[in-house]
Amino acid sequence: MNKQAVLYSIFLLFGFIAFSQTKVGGVVKDSSGETVPFANVVFKNSSEGTTSNENGEFYLQSSSSYDTITISFIGYATRDVALQKAVNMNLEIILQEEASSLDEVVIYRGKTPKKGNPAIEILKKVWANRRKNGVYAFDQYAYRKYEKLEFDLNTIDSSVINNRIFNGMEFIFDYADTNRVTGKTYLPMFINESLNEVYGDNTINEKKEVLLGNKNSGFNQNRNLIDFVKGFYDDYDIYKNYIKFYDKSFVSPVSTNGIDTYNYVLADSAYIQEKWCYKIVYYPRRKNELTFSGDFWVNDTTWAVKQINMETSPSANINWVKQVYIEQEYDVLNDSIFLINRDFFQADFGLNKKKDSRGVYSKRTILYNDYQFNKKKPASFYQQEVYNPQNQAYDRSDEFWAQNRMEELNKDEKGIYTMLDTLTKTKAFNRLYDIATIAQSGYVEMNGWDYGPIYSTFGFNDVEGMRLRFGGRTYFGQNDLWRIEGYGAYGFKDDKLKYGISGKVLLDPKSRLIISGGNRRDVEQLGTNLTNSTDVLGRSLASSSLINVGANDKLSSINLSVFAISMEPLKNFTLRVGSSYREIKPASPGFSLAYYTDASRTRTDSIINQSEISTILTFTPGRKTSGYGVERQIVNDEEFPTIFLSYSLGVKEILNSDFDYKKLQLFYNQPLLIGGLGRSNLSIEAGKTFGDIPLGLLSVVPGNQTYFAMYNTFPTLNYYEFVTDSYAAAHFDHNFNGRFFSRIPLLRKLNLRELVGFRAVWGDISEGSREIDASGLPLRVPNQDPFYEYSVGIGNIFKILRIDAHFRGNYFDVPDARSFAITADFGFHF
Structure with missing residues (x-):
């Protein structure tokens, strides 16, 4: 949330509606009809008062009874206005100009000079x-x-x-x-x-x-x-x-x-x-x-x-x-x-x-x-x-x-x-509250079991066609000590059922010792992120996008089982040890994940079975959370850095697993608020796999063939355009918050915001991993020069829409390379 x-x-x-003893409001003007901003308005013979705003408007109320207000401003004659009743609204008060009795005071309207201004002379003493x-x-x-x-x-x-x-x-x-x-x-x-x-x-x-x-x-x-x-x-x-x-x-x-x-x-x-x-x-x-x-x-x-x-x-x-x-x-x-x-x-x-x-x-x-x-x-x-x-x-x-x-x-x-x-005890109010809860969380509360998220009900991809999804979670309160989530989905084109289920239990609140596990069988677009996800039910937007650029013909079927133990020995420092077993095979016709199974490269297999053991360290300094159940709510989202370090070990001997390897991954994300220049976000990802692995286990540089923004992807890249087993990537995005548009008269009232971005990735792949590949897919890597792209965009369109134009910087000779892409993002942002 x-x-x-x-x-x-x-x-x-x-x-x-409301009642207080004395209320008065209106506007202060001069004899020419111009508003007088920042005039003093007080109840006569009292210390209760206010100041008119920059449009000359004011409002003042008191729990006491008053019959007169006094309006004053240097350069104008002070005026008393009688109040006819307890509530006096929409008054129009005219002040008459007069010469100031204080020689050192100068009255300014509009822009004030920086030199010879007594207010700025006082301000300089404040600074000193x-x-x-x-x-x-x-x-x-x-x-x-x-x-x-x-x-x-x-x-x-x-x-x-x-x-x-x-x-x-x-x-x-x-x-x-x-x-x-x-x-x-x-x-x-x-x-x-x-x-x-x-x-x-x-x-x-x-x-x-x-x-x-x-x-x-x-x-x-x-x-x-x-x-x-x-x-x-x-x-x-x-x-x-x-x-x-x-x-x-x-x-x-x-x-x-x-x-x-x-x-x-x-x-x-x-x-x-x-x-x-x-x-x-x-x-x-x-x-x-x-x-x-x-x-x-x-x-x-x-x-x-x-x-x-x-x-x-x-x-x-x-x-x-x-x-x-x-x-x-x-x-x-x-x-x-x-x-x-x-x-x-x-x-x-x-x-x-x-x-x-x-x-x-x-x-x-x-x-x-x-x-x-x-x-x-x-x-x-x-x-x-x-x-x-x-x-x-x-x-x-x-x-x-x-x-x-x-x-x-x-x-x-x-x-x-x-x-x-x-x-809160009335039925009418609780009906309204339920509507707001559904809109906010995406779940329909049903006495301990929430149905949803409702926003994931419909999806589409080339393999499944139209997809329907139904799911839910246990929910008795924010501080539940255990939670189960699950879903079922059906594709009308492939006529197959999919499902996912996961559960987690908080064993020790003091150290936040949690055990979790789950299983998912589904169709998915792999290679949409470089850093491994620990969410067994996670599924990217690319797997269900209704509109794609080019052919979305590289989907996979995955059967994933996960078990993990995590704890938080220090505040905002989490240690997670887990194991997983994956079965990966192609789901799209014509797409292959095949690899050679013998040294002579005469036999192949297109199904990958892989066991993996991982240790993950996550540090989020400055993060604030709410609650103390098995799941907690992050209060200050997008305001703290994240450091993620993962070491994974592929073990061939467990459950007939196919490959031995070691994988090291680092992820760092840092929000940056740069004073009056706006807000930035920088993220860095790096990783290396030691050992020979097939296409299905390689680190794919994440492309984006949808028209929607996806975090840390490269919008001008197609899926599987670059694959690596060693990589380093950086993403930088900046929002100027309208700093420049606000100075352009025709654009000023639209409150648009300027956006810029830059992304780059370097990668390589070992000869051993190349030799076992039998997929027929070109294994390209950006190892001569880092691949890069840049973007410019406009945010805050109708307050909810952001549109970015992305430009490829190099590697134009790649077949079907896209030199330009457009993405959109919807959201409520201040």
């Missing part, structure tokens, strides 16, 4: 006195962290309330509220509170979080959703050049990079926590880039940022997110150290960016306290446990939360628990 799939499924569920986060200024640190996560469904109107889909759930609208940032009505559907003790040691670069308590309601049995929400967030340092979320890097307005990215305006000055501070407003110089708009307050003596608000630009090239809003507050310990004490994050998800479209709020509030420094703990304290369910943390009493919350839940938040606990 990926995060985008969860989000898309949630959009299927809901749509929303750049703060260091307090937890990294000491050898050791510890603090408590209280985190509150919410998922809300927003934009309620009468059409939503009266929709038949909510029959039997009408009571939920009594719990709707108004969002303090956007002014939209919303209905909470999930809340999670957690309390952690955080320890760190900067001398050994270690950090550990101990969960003291966790409480949630709404989807409380779905840990995938909880991890999905938590997986969005990261720690932000506004002084760094980039702020990362959703695998995107946004330029920080406080960084030295900001001067080329943002316009800055000195807008106000006031006391903040008894410190005189300047207010600086910022907004992007260009549209469609990954930027914010907002303001921050800077102290006039320490030049430290005291508060900051950041709101993503509406035109920012990020999908499914209408707005991200961030607030942070800091305590400054001294002239060189600051500590964050409050962090608020809100994302407004939607299928489109229209202002009034419905969507989902994802909110996070973090409070920090009880900082302690330089209390050393032994290095063994930081060793991360492989198994750490912390069950007691999920069963804390109400008294525990009353004593340990760093801020009280308000009335509406307390009601969330009651409402959601009731909601």
